[in-house]
Amino acid sequence: MTELIGHSAAIARRHLLQVARQPWLVAINLVQPFLWLLLFSATFHSITDLPGFAEENYAQFFLPGLIVMTALLASSWNGLTLLGDMERGTLDRLLASPVRRPALIVGPLAQQVVSGLIPTAILLAIGYGLGARFHGGLVGALAALWALSAISAAFAALSHAVAMLVRREESLIAMVNFIVMPLSFLSTAFMPANLVPDWVATGVAVNPVNWAVEACRAGFDGSLGGAVVLRLGLLTALAVVSVVIAQHGLRRYCRTT
């Protein structure tokens, strides 16, 4: 176990360095959610006037959803790093070492979770300027963080699994675009469930992205209850299953090369 943690930490550190040393990548990743928050808050400002919309400030409603969406997008691209490692031969070099195999999955996931905290902090600061407030206290913050970490880990692991299956950058990009945006819109990130058509609401209920959005929002509002605990449990289970799938993908990659 100590060896697995050591290997995972070393690999996570390498991935963090890899991201930190690409200033343009960092800048774009930080500016993009900032723009989204400003644009969406301005564009959908009038939604707060709709009958049945509970919040008075759209930024207050949208901020938890945007934080989840930002984490979701970033983690879904995580497999690209793996593809780079495959192409460069870095993965083979690691596989020929006594590295604990799960560390090759857990390391990048840890990097994703850690690096996702920075845009989250920036969004919280900007959201505060737009009138959004956090009412959840420490428990609410922990619940929101748990939801974010679980959804990030789940999608980063699935991105790895897809990368090992398709083994081409273009295919992974197409797959991410195909999945991430519909999942985001099939959640309450932009609009509460009571204001969307029934069939969309049905999809929202079984969408893991929505579990994360709702758990995060509950953490913001301090309205923690059994439903939130259930969603956090489901998200954790999803993360575990995704890591198992990614592990299976790695074993398959090793078998087929």
Add this chain to the structure above:
Amino acid sequence: MTGPIISARDLVKTYRSGVRALDGLSFDVREGTLFGLLGPNGAGKSTAVRILSTLSRPDAGEALVAGYDVTRTPREVRRRIGLVGQKLSAVPTATVRENVMLQGRMYGLRSRELAGRTDDVLARLGLAEVAAVQAGTCSGGMKRRIDIAMGIVHRPRILFLDEPTTGLDPDIRQRLWADLADLVRRDGLTILLTTHYLEEADELANQVAIIDRGRIVTTGSPEQLKQQLRGDTLRIELTRAPRDGVVGDALSGLGGVSEITVDGTRLHARADDGGAAVPVVLDSLARAGIAVVSVTVARPSLDDVYLRHTGRRYETASAAVGPTIGGLP
């Protein structure tokens, strides 16, 4: 260890594409030697290295590396080997030092020991001055040395190098050869190196195995292999490609001249005494109406060894197969 440090027996590997990369590959490597696996592209060299370094499993056969079975105890094998693949695998955004240290951590090296070994290996390979530079900004030769540094930082018993000098300038290649020879001589490291450069195997290897179509066709020291061929090699450039059979008819009756092959305008033959054979051969060719541009008399090379055992010239075999993708045939 008294037996071979690497022992491959009847290895077979067929890819899903149907390509049979290895077809009963067998060879042994003695400890503390540099073993050259020589063959054209697609001969099965990279597949052999992938199996011996536990990256791939054979369909049949058995391989022991440092006394451990590569399929039954791969983790034990991995602790004792280093791998330098065909590609330049350093992470470009990490510094040279960070790359080497990351690899060291995978072998359980920590803090002071890891730092010390990293410094040693960087100094050894002439990389100390660029230790803090991002690997992506280094030249191709330096990147290759970074790969080697990553391959030896944990002091393995065996280092696998898969075509390490492909694409490097001749002077950089020479420098790398010196580094590799030094690792064997000073550290007692065993190196298995694949190459498609005949001169590389000739210059570096204590033992050479020539691989063709997934099988070893002959093995021995470069000198032993060349000594299997008596006399000299005649290389004759003709003005134009002759009709089939004409050259054979012209030279067939000559004593001391054998193994005649024609490839376009190039004629190769073995001669017991090259100097004495030249005027006789030229006269016979002239009588047959075959004009000659130039004649070279040379000692046998590994190219001649390859020709003798495969029936094809080395260059022709390499060209026929073409480039490989991703190290696989």
